[in-house]
Amino acid sequence: MSEHTTQTPRPDGAMIRTRGLTKHFTRHKQTIEAVRGLDLEVAPGELVAFLGPNGAGKSTTLRMLTTLIAPTSGSAEVAGYDVVTHCRDVRRSIGYVGQGNAAGHQQRGRDELVSQGRAHGMSRQDSRRRADELLEAFDLTEHGGRPVSTLSGGQRRRLDVAIGLVHTPRLLFLDEPSTGLDPQNRANLQEQIRRLHTERGTTIVLTTHYLEEADAIADRVVVIDHGLVIADDTATGLKSGLGDLVTLGFATTDDASLAAQRAKARTGASVERTGATVTIRAAQGAEMAPGLVRELADAGTPVTRIEVAGPTLDDVFLDLTGRSLRESDDITEDTSDHISEGAAA
Amino acid sequence: MSTVIENPPTQRIDVQERPLRSADPGFLADTWNVMVRELKPVFREPASVLFAMVQPLVFLGLFAPLLPKVEDGSALQWFVPGIIAMTALMGASFTGANLTQEIVTGSHERLLVSPLSRSSLLVGRSLKEVVPMLMQTAIILLVVTPFSFDLHLGGVLVGMAVLSLFSIGVGALSFALALASKDQDWLFWTVQQTLIFPVLLLAGVLLPLKDAPGWLQTAADLNPLKYVVEAERALFAGSFPVDAVSYGFIGAAVVAALGLFVGLRAMERSS
Numbered sequence: 001m002s003e004h005t006t007q008t009p010r011p012d013g014a015m016i017r018t019r020g021l022t023k024h025f026t027r028h029k030q031t032i033e034a035v036r037g038l039d040l041e042v043a044p045g046e047l048v049a050f051l052g053p054n055g056a057g058k059s060t061t062l063r064m065l066t067t068l069i070a071p072t073s074g075s076a077e078v079a080g081y082d083v084v085t086h087c088r089d090v091r092r093s094i095g096y097v098g099q100g101n102a103a104g105h106q107q108r109g110r111d112e113l114v115s116q117g118r119a120h121g122m123s124r125q126d127s128r129r130r131a132d133e134l135l136e137a138f139d140l141t142e143h144g145g146r147p148v149s150t151l152s153g154g155q156r157r158r159l160d161v162a163i164g165l166v167h168t169p170r171l172l173f174l175d176e177p178s179t180g181l182d183p184q185n186r187a188n189l190q191e192q193i194r195r196l197h198t199e200r201g202t203t204i205v206l207t208t209h210y211l212e213e214a215d216a217i218a219d220r221v222v223v224i225d226h227g228l229v230i231a232d233d234t235a236t237g238l239k240s241g242l243g244d245l246v247t248l249g250f251a252t253t254d255d256a257s258l259a260a261q262r263a264k265a266r267t268g269a270s271v272e273r274t275g276a277t278v279t280i281r282a283a284q285g286a287e288m289a290p291g292l293v294r295e296l297a298d299a300g301t302p303v304t305r306i307e308v309a310g311p312t313l314d315d316v317f318l319d320l321t322g323r324s325l326r327e328s329d330d331i332t333e334d335t336s337d338h339i340s341e342g343a344a345a
Numbered sequence: 346m347s348t349v350i351e352n353p354p355t356q357r358i359d360v361q362e363r364p365l366r367s368a369d370p371g372f373l374a375d376t377w378n379v380m381v382r383e384l385k386p387v388f389r390e391p392a393s394v395l396f397a398m399v400q401p402l403v404f405l406g407l408f409a410p411l412l413p414k415v416e417d418g419s420a421l422q423w424f425v426p427g428i429i430a431m432t433a434l435m436g437a438s439f440t441g442a443n444l445t446q447e448i449v450t451g452s453h454e455r456l457l458v459s460p461l462s463r464s465s466l467l468v469g470r471s472l473k474e475v476v477p478m479l480m481q482t483a484i485i486l487l488v489v490t491p492f493s494f495d496l497h498l499g500g501v502l503v504g505m506a507v508l509s510l511f512s513i514g515v516g517a518l519s520f521a522l523a524l525a526s527k528d529q530d531w532l533f534w535t536v537q538q539t540l541i542f543p544v545l546l547l548a549g550v551l552l553p554l555k556d557a558p559g560w561l562q563t564a565a566d567l568n569p570l571k572y573v574v575e576a577e578r579a580l581f582a583g584s585f586p587v588d589a590v591s592y593g594f595i596g597a598a599v600v601a602a603l604g605l606f607v608g609l610r611a612m613e614r615s616s
Contacts, residue, residue: 104446115378
């Protein structure tokens with residue numbers, strides 16, 4: 001079982017580098033192209049979110065990068081090691097927080113932390129000290145001796161992250177870390193991830209289908225759809241091309257109709273009317289809106305209601321794919337299970 | 346959403362500065378780690394071994410008294426070794442259920458991404474089966490020794506060696522079945538429940554096989570548990586017939602070899 005290695009990680013190289021990374025699953029004689037030729041580089045110290053609907057291929061990508069499944073073609077280096085030929089070196093180098101619970105439900109949290117430390121070659125003493133440190137850092141000290149099945153969802157999720165950090169990895173993967181958590185626990189977890197990144201410089205790659213999450217914590221957002229990267233930028237960069245969405249309400253449909261034409265003439269932006277509501281998508285829409293409202297009132301079509309929204313990543317997704325991320329979720333929810341099942345085959 | 350989210354005060358997540366990575370622990374240390382991990386819940390809640398032996402205890406309490414008198418020794422003396430083998434079979438064949446649970450909840454995946462080798466994940470788990478088996482045997486012997494059962498400690502110890510091999514093999518098969526049932530959890534229980542009673546009956550655990558029709562004898566001859574049970578009966582009676590004991594060891598070793606072979610293949614493919 002000893003896979004001796006002569007390959008050494010390049011200290012100045014990329015933390016993750018993929019070339020044409022591809023994964024096909026065959027299911028019921030049908031080939032599903034879960035990931036199609038992914039080229040990606042992540043530098044040390046980045047915090048990257050893979051964003052996409054369920055079944056988009058982001059978890060499959062993560063499973064290849066964490067050595068759980070082998071690529072159909074292409075290659076990936078993680079922490080300087082090839083995921084296929086040096087999988088054990090990759091496993092030693094990374095922390096992984098999967099979609100499920102890292103700790104066995106019949107186990108005690110502290111036992112699982114110690115066992116994970118031992119698996120990483122730490123001495124019994126170091127493993128125990130580290131376990132206590134992490135229990136304290138994640139506010140779990142008093143729960144470390146309880147069966148994991150009796151912990152709350154939030155406590156279990158904190159334990160999952162703690163287990164992923166036992167060996168102080170330079171690179172941490174989190175697969176849908178906050179799915180199923182209530183808003184408070186989600187905010188706490190995001191705060192802990194952010195702090196790990198800023199205080200320790202840990203490189204972090206997480207997948208999410210929560211736009212708010214990618215927006216809130218990631219430096220860089222990689223949007224994945226149908227197994228392809230369709231955008232790769234900062235959240236701000238992704239949104240900057242879209243402009244703000246200005247929604248104007250009017251007393252009557254006729255007013256709205258006239259106002260829409262005036263707004264179009266005035267701004268040259270994309271204008272849509274639905275009933276008595278006019279929506280305008282325009283760069284710096286927030287700055288433009290007050291003047292527009294005044295002009296429309298002067299022209300006899302007074303605005304009765306106004307709403308200005310900055311672009312969200314949902315708008316980005318809609319702009320890139322023509323579908324809303326939430327709609328896509330509904331459509332692909334069923335197939336995503338099959339794709340993850342396919343991973344077992 | 347009017348909830349105000351209160352964040353806890355800032356704490357440092359990591360105080361450890363020096364890298365903790367040490368040398369590769371190696372197969373034996375990995376296997377030991379996996380075994381110790383599996384044993385933790387057993388030692389934390391020793392009463393849990395009782396759950397897996399409810400059925401054997403029912404047979405011991407409600408079936409053994411129905412047995413006809415036998416010429417040599419008490420019926421209990423004949424029946425107990427079979428019940429102990431039955432307990433070993435049930436305990437070890439149930440054990441994959443823990444793995445199916447770990448597959449569903451996610452800890453199996455965490456172990457697969459850890460540096461533990463695939464082989465240690467299977468071998469460590471299978472070796473662990475010996476411990477609950479020994480605990481269950483001790484319980485049964487404690488229960489029956491006050492009755493018409495003579496304890497021959499030497500024979501029991503050799504018998505435990507045979508049953509340990511058998512338990513490791515059945516445990517490994519059960520884990521292989523759990524891994525194969527990854528996406529169909531009904532499969533594990535269906536296969537386990539379908540196989541367990543034919544295997545028990547064809548081993549002569551409940552009733553002797555000596556008056557069985559020829560076809561049933563032939564089927565029993567192909568069942569490794571039959572040889573294990575025969576060896577246990579001889580050993581528990583304080584005798585040491587070399588051929589029966591050797592066949593018992595061979596039967597148990599065949600199960601262990603098959604289990605580890607199938608189990609290792611299943612674990613290597615696990616993702």
